[in-house]
Structures are given as C-alpha cells and as structure tokens.
Amino acid sequence: MDRLVIKVGSAVLTDKNEIAKERMLNLVTLIAKLKFKYDVVLVTSGAVAAGYSALKLDKTKQIGKKAIAAAGQPILMTSYKKKFDIYNIDTAQILLTEDDFDSRKRTKMFQEIIDAHLSNDILPIVNENDITSTPEQLFGDNDQLSANVAHAVNAELLVILSDIDGYYNKNPKENKDAKIYKVVNELSEEELNDKSTANDPFATGGIVTKLKAADFMIKNNRKMFLTNGFDLGAAESFLLEEKHTFGTIFETKKAKEK
Numbered sequence: 001m002d003r004l005v006i007k008v009g010s011a012v013l014t015d016k017n018e019i020a021k022e023r024m025l026n027l028v029t030l031i032a033k034l035k036f037k038y039d040v041v042l043v044t045s046g047a048v049a050a051g052y053s054a055l056k057l058d059k060t061k062q063i064g065k066k067a068i069a070a071a072g073q074p075i076l077m078t079s080y081k082k083k084f085d086i087y088n089i090d091t092a093q094i095l096l097t098e099d100d101f102d103s104r105k106r107t108k109m110f111q112e113i114i115d116a117h118l119s120n121d122i123l124p125i126v127n128e129n130d131i132t133s134t135p136e137q138l139f140g141d142n143d144q145l146s147a148n149v150a151h152a153v154n155a156e157l158l159v160i161l162s163d164i165d166g167y168y169n170k171n172p173k174e175n176k177d178a179k180i181y182k183v184v185n186e187l188s189e190e191e192l193n194d195k196s197t198a199n200d201p202f203a204t205g206g207i208v209t210k211l212k213a214a215d216f217m218i219k220n221n222r223k224m225f226l227t228n229g230f231d232l233g234a235a236e237s238f239l240l241e242e243k244h245t246f247g248t249i250f251e252t253k254k255a256k257e258k
C-alpha cells in the first residue's frame with residue numbers, strides 16, 4: 001500500500017483552548033476510510049492547546065509552554081484514542097525531535113518502529129517531543145517535522161490540513177482578492193524566507209513553514225497537498241477519488257507529467 005502522512009495543525013484541532021472534538025472526529029473518520037487505501041501516519045499538533053485547559057501557565061515562556069505540552073499530551077492522546085476506538089483502530093504515540101533525523105542510526109530506528117506499526121495495522125501518531133528538548137534540537141513546527149517524517153518513511157504524499165484552503169498569492173485572511181494556487185512546482189527564496197504569519201495563538205508555523213515543508217518534499221521528489229482541515233471535502237475527493245477540487249498541490253514538474 002502507498003504510504004501517506006497527514007499533518008493536522010492546532011488551528012484545526014483546537015477551539016478556544018479546548019480540543020475541537022467534532023473536527024477531530026471528522027479527521028479520525030477520514031483516516032478510517034483512508035486506511036483501506038493507504039498506510040497512514042498522522043502527525044498532530046495540539047498538545048499545548050489541549051494542556052492549557054488543565055494548566056494555565058504563561059505559554060509565551062519556555063518552561064510554561066513545556067509544562068503545558070507535557071500536561072497536554074495525555075489529554076490529546078486520550079481524545080484521539082476515544083475516537084479511533086469507534087473504528088477499532090489501535091494507535092501508537094511517537095515523539096520525535098529534529099535530532100532524530102541527524103544520524104542515520106537514529107533515523108533507521110524510528111523508521112523500523114513505524115514499519116513495525118504499519119505492518120501490524122497500528123496507526124502511528126507523531127508529534128514533536130518539545131518537552132525536554134532545547135530549541136536547537138527542535139524543528140519548532142510540525143510542518144517541517146511532517147515533511148521529514150514523510151521522507152524518512154518513504155511516503156509519496158504529505159497532506160497538510162490547515163485553517164486555509166491552500167496556498168494563495170497573498171494572505172487570504174487579510175486580502176479578499178487573494179488567489180489560490182492549484183499547483184506549485186517550485187518556491188522562490190523570497191517565498192521561503194517570508195516572515196512567519198501564524199494565524200492561531202497556538203500555531204507556531206504560519207504559511208512559511210508549510211512552504212518550507214513543500215520545498216523539502218519537492219526537492220525529494222515527493223508531493224505535498226495543502227488543504228482545508230475544517231471541511232475535509234477537498235482532502236477526501238483528492239485522496240479517495242483522485243479529484244483535485246480545491247487545495248494546493250506541490251510537486252516537481254516531472255511528477256506532474258507522469
């Protein structure tokens with residue numbers, strides 16, 4: 001089966017400091033359908049937002065944010081478990097840092113762990129282990145983490161579910177006339193170095209980290225699809241019916257001609 005990595009951001013998973021249960025259930029339902037066609041790995045954000053409901057420390061301070069994330073991990077995973085149980089899907093939690101991609105030995109270790117999960121029909125749920133890590137050991141956003149995971153586990157496609165329909169020529173939240181790109185084959189230095197523009201108070205990425213993830217995927221001959229995580233219609237059409245209705249595909253020119 002083809003491998004697929006799905007990354008979901010805080011904006012989709014949380015609402016007013018709480019887990020957005022209905023949206024999480026919709027995502028879990030989509031993954032349950034996708035599992036008939038793909039081996040799926042989920043990369044999820046949301047631990048800080050989930051933890052904040054239990055522990056109201058200052059999340060702008062390093063220790064506060066880490067303590068909240070530690071409190072949030074079990075809350076987030078319990079919430080996922082309850083929903084995946086509906087579909088009899090067993091899950092595993094894998095916490096990684098950028099360091100895990102630094103040495104071949106370490107990368108091989110988690111590749112083998114993920115292989116073991118997928119071949120035993122367990123859904124690996126990956127998140128960045130930012131609790132005891134220093135900033136130097138971290139990607140700092142799950143967009144780039146998910147692209148590295150996709151490459152390491154040899155997934156042809158990474159799907160990023162966000163609070164926007166895709167990549168636009170300018171920020172659509174601020175510009176009503178912004179136009180969506182349907183297919184992007186290459187990203188310029190300027191686009192990749194633009195200031196971060198995260199929308200959600202818990203989001204760390206913004207569009208730039210998604211573009212960096214896309215650039216990494218393109219350069220490694222893989223595909224990325226950026227689409228809406230609030231309404232999963234476009235993701236479902238693309239992944240289950242191979243119809244590209246909405247959302248941005250990032251791929252090399254060669255891949256497109258195939």
Ligand code: ADP
Pocket residue numbers: 008009010011012161162163164166167168169170171172173197198199200203204205206207
């Ligand atoms: P997530 O929590 O899903 O990772 P982010 O808030 O980090 O989401 O990033 C998505 C946000 O990036 C959008 O809501 C939008 O406000 C902002 N953004 C800025 N420029 C663009 C652009 N050119 N195209 C799309 N989104 C953009």
